[in-house]
Amino acid sequence: MSEPLEIGTNDLGFTTVRLHYSASPDKDPATEEGKKWLAQMRQLWPDPNLWDVEYEISWWIAQGARVFPAFHEATHCRALQPRSRKVVYRAWDFGWRSPACLIAQFDPQDRLVILHELVGREQTTREFARDVIAQCSKWFPFHAPGYRDFCDPAGQQASSTATERTEVRDIEILNVLGISPTWDYGWSRKDGRALISQLLALRTDQTPGMYVDATGCPILLQAFLGKYVYPETKSGKIQDEPDENNHPWADVMACLRYMATGLYSALGLRRVSQTPTPEPAVTWHGYGTPVRDRSVSHA
Numbered sequence: 001m002s003e004p005l006e007i008g009t010n011d012l013g014f015t016t017v018r019l020h021y022s023a024s025p026d027k028d029p030a031t032e033e034g035k036k037w038l039a040q041m042r043q044l045w046p047d048p049n050l051w052d053v054e055y056e057i058s059w060w061i062a063q064g065a066r067v068f069p070a071f072h073e074a075t076h077c078r079a080l081q082p083r084s085r086k087v088v089y090r091a092w093d094f095g096w097r098s099p100a101c102l103i104a105q106f107d108p109q110d111r112l113v114i115l116h117e118l119v120g121r122e123q124t125t126r127e128f129a130r131d132v133i134a135q136c137s138k139w140f141p142f143h144a145p146g147y148r149d150f151c152d153p154a155g156q157q158a159s160s161t162a163t164e165r166t167e168v169r170d171i172e173i174l175n176v177l178g179i180s181p182t183w184d185y186g187w188s189r190k191d192g193r194a195l196i197s198q199l200l201a202l203r204t205d206q207t208p209g210m211y212v213d214a215t216g217c218p219i220l221l222q223a224f225l226g227k228y229v230y231p232e233t234k235s236g237k238i239q240d241e242p243d244e245n246n247h248p249w250a251d252v253m254a255c256l257r258y259m260a261t262g263l264y265s266a267l268g269l270r271r272v273s274q275t276p277t278p279e280p281a282v283t284w285h286g287y288g289t290p291v292r293d294r295s296v297s298h299a
Contacts, residue, residue: 004028021055064229065238067193067253070200071224073214080113080213088140090132091259092151092181094170097121098248099128102220102255103136111209112199112267114256115139116216119248125170129177149174149181150262152254184261189241191271192257198269199260209267220256223249 004023008016021027028034041055082088086105093100103116118135120128136147151171174181199210214221227249230238244250264271 064231064243066224066226067228067230067242068196068200068224070197073221073225075202076200076208076210076212076224077214077221078113078211079215080107080115080211082115082140083107084140084143085145087145088136088143088147089259089263090136090147090149091255091262092149092174093251093254093258094125094151094154095251096124098251099123099125100248100251100255101128101132102217102252102259103139104259106266107211109205109207110267111207111211112259112263113211113213114217114220115213117218117220117252117255119219119252121248125173126177129174129179133177133179147179148262149179150258151181151183152258153183153185182262183258187257187261189244189257192261193242194272195260195264195267195269196256199267209269217252219248220252223253228253 004020006016006018008018022029022034025031026033027037029038083105089104091102091104099120101118102114103118104112104114107113116135116139118128118132120131123131136143151174171181196210200208202208212220212224227246228242229246230241231243232238242250242253244254260267260269
């Protein structure tokens, strides 16, 4: 945790000062007087996003409503260690501006644990994939169980990256590099968000279905805490869809959706958006009894 008062020098040589309200003795929550002050102020600022912006010196809050308000750093973040005998899962999001890849495993309690993130900047798919392969070889040297990769079906489309002057598709590029991502059709963004919400919920053992390593995944953490939001309209109304152009936070969240949809059955998640099978139409007699299907033998 940061100190209430921090004085330092930034990369440009300027003196910087970080001053938190807890530096004042009458506002320090460790004191009785500070507890009373904090309780009164929280009543005036019930919105946790606004409170973090105004009082907790948070730089990660965008204007709007958090997509995943159930995420809490104290509950969902842990220092995580890789498991040498378990498959490593990777989820890819393509794009020139900020390609992204999340790297995860299952822990001994079958929770999804997000170990690392990799986010590129103005890179072709080939350049970014090579960087991911090189970094994974450092994190998981001689990893016998191997990797399983997920992506979005949109990766099948011809690359829209301006600097990739060929018609080679993103998934074909990965295939050439020995990576074979899979996907499942029929998932909407809303479906993926619903699965992530299920992972954030507490299980019967009072632990969440997913942990995030805050050190290994700083951008994902920022996205959860407030950079990935439902934006507000000029009239103050909250929109129905998140801001998917808020790079790179929307990109790492896209990776998490692809991973959740790819692993939903292994994680024991429910696909709540499946369209129910319609009941067969029934033709009725005038007396309220169904017409007998004469094509079926009742012998």
